[in-house]
Amino acid sequence: MTELSPLDTGFMEMEDTDRHISLGIGAVAVVAGPPPTREEFRAGVTRGLRQHGRLRQRVRRAPLDLTAPVWEDDPNFDLAHHIRWTALPDPGDETTLRELIATELTERLDRDHPLWEVVMVDNLAGNRWAMIVKAHHSMVDGISGITLFESFCDPAREIPDTRAEEAGRQPGSGVLEWANRVARLPYTAPRFAVSAARALAPVLFSAVTPSTASSLNGSIGRQRRYAVARASLTEVREICAALDVTVNDVAVAALATAYRRLLLSRGEQPEAGMLRIVVPVSMRTADAKYALDNRVSAMIAHLPIEIEDSIERLAAVHDRIARHRSRGEAEAEKSLLSLADWLPFGMVAWIFRTVARFPQRGVGALATNVPGPRRPLWLDGREVLEIWPCIPVALRVRTTVAILSYADRLTFGITGDYDTTPDIDILAAGVAAEIDALLDHARTRRPLQLVSNPGSPPDR
Template sequence: MSELSPLDTGFLAMEDTDSHVSLGLGTVAIISGAPPTRAEFRTYVDRGLERHSRLRQRVRRAPLDLRAPVWEEDPNFDLGHHIRWTALPEPGDEAALRELVATELTERLDRDHPLWEVVVVEHLAHDRWAMIVKAHHTMADGISEVTLLESFCDPVEGGPIGSPALVGKPARTAVPSFASLAQWVSGMIRLPYTLPRSAVGAVRVVAPVLYAALAPAEASSLNGPIGRQRRYALARVALPEVREIATGFEVTVNDVAVAAVAAAYRRLLWGRGEPPTPGKVRVVVPVSRRTVDAKDILDNRVSAMIAYLPIELEHPVERLLAVHERIQSHRSRGEAEAERSVFSLAEWLPFAFVASVFRMGSYYPQQGVAALATNLPGPRHRLAMGGHEVLELWPCIPIALRVRTTIAILSYADQLTFGITGDYDTTSDIDQIAAGIASEIPVLLAHARDRRAQYRPNSVPRQALPDSNPSTD
């Protein structure tokens, strides 16, 4: 058995505190051809069970939460608890599938069993079927959740299928309670002498991040109470075009994606009659700490930084460069690594105290953060199941802590897909976010090509394009 990390236990505490929240992460695979038989599909899932022994483990909590929860083998493991079959009503179009995904995002995973589930969706139009893979945020982060879906797919030559079973990085080995207490007391006595200076520096770096999360920002309809129901929308863009923009302006693919998100929120706020003023939208940008050799491990290796989206800037290129500068500034301060050090310090504290901190944070009506946008690098190669091609991958992440919309950005082959989750009652215009993202990429691409043309000898610059998100939108 191994104990859950402070971050993992924090996700459990957040879900315990707010009955409106389900912290399951999801990935939807759209697959060509007829759906498999139940027997065939079980063989696909068996591949994942062989590769990830975490899938057979459940969370066991100590009485009164005096110690951290532990992962233990489920003595009654039954694959039937983790596979469900459903079918879309006619006409089985994308709108119906998105409604189903929104419903699945509200359903909590059963804590009496391992915290994952697969839903097979039949009757998808155009000779297709879908698979929705869900895993609790306690078990996986966005990258390892996609890896879980990959493990159900056909083996790729040279891939890790068939490698020894992986359970994720054990946070701490569970030991008998008296020994654990003695170890903790001994560690606390030595802490003033063993606390590294870097940890003290980490606290100093994280302090501005905590302030950004807790300090109230200008009132925005993007932040506020959320209900139980969800909406789900999609935006798709061509990854080669995004790379061309990134190369043209010497920024990253992530910068381009976040700039498109900023443009979409700018348009959304104008549509709601809210001027997009500076500092109105603070966004959480998760940062992966996952190394290449840890790609196939089911656990959480993520930190975060909080930045302002430059929604006040009219010109698309100015917004893109501002996004790049702000993200670079946060990275250079080492906020993500500092947060990791703070969580390491939390492992010295009693679990009950750490859990109570997360619960208090969940009760606190934060008004500083208005959005979350996370970029997930997906498979570069085409996936298949039973010889049938996986056509698309859609990312799905939950909402919580009064943040009414979240956006997951997943690359797969030559496509970048933005999966947008929203609170049902307060985001009836969620499709405007998707439209704003999709329309921003062509505008940035035109500017990138104009910029490249200006550096060519004997070239004539094209007429400048207008802002894609003026106040008249």
């Protein structure tokens, strides 16, 4: 048995607090050729079971939440609980698949069993089929979620044994361990407090201070919509080389354009400081690549949706993200989560439940950029053509975007609340159009002035 970290536990508390949300993270493979037989498909899933012991474990909570929940082996583990087969109705096109994905994003995973499932989808047009892999956010983050997906694919090399990595946090000895931590706190807390307070101040300010009201933040229902935007990674890298920016800069700038178009289509005028976006940052080291857990922190930045010019908007994105990284906000937030280890678990759970109930009005979007497999993948001898990432919405954030690279493609998986985002396709179209526009600029070698936009909110 191993303990859940405070962040892992936080995702479970958030889901328990809001009946409208399901915190499953997904990856959808679009695969060429006829679908596999049931025996072939089960063999691939079984291969993943051998690589990740966590897939056989469920979460067990202590009475009255006196200690942290633990992962324990499911005594009734049955692979049939975790595999489903379905088929798309005609015409079986991409729209139909996206509707199925949106439905899957609403379904909660069964807490009585390990928190993952795989769905084989037949009757996809163009002689294709699909596989949906979904796991709870308490089990995986974006990178480990893709690692889980890869484990079901045909092997290219031997995958390391991850049992030692997944052992991580061993169960504590309750009150005695907590007392020992508290006794050391006077010696360790001052060193943490001084370095973290300066970096965390702007993050906490952005999280609790309401931004300019917009339709991007507000109550959400139980149903979802899902859209996809695609870009050539080769062309994105051409933009990066010509304009001296990163792939992440280009992706976030494309999102800024997409949200600007969405607001304008709704009759809302984009303003400086109107859209704060959460950008998760991976804290995962190379030797922990194959561990199924959460190792993320986050930054909160303003998207420059008020800027009309594409090049100026990209420059503002580059400048702002660099500024947030230089302040060490993600590292400070990670340290803050580590500090939660010193508190009694009941208090940690109460804090997360309180945050989940708090009607936050400061953040309007979330975007995460996950580096995916560079080599082509195969499932049961069939080529994986595309991988679409899927993440949930929660905490009054009505749209979220997962950006995933795979081979020579960059894919934006956009999740939206069904009732308040009927125009979700505007976001997908805006992303594609902006990357095309930036590519045109890159090929004309227009210089990029990396300075902050004068109208941007002041650094706090």
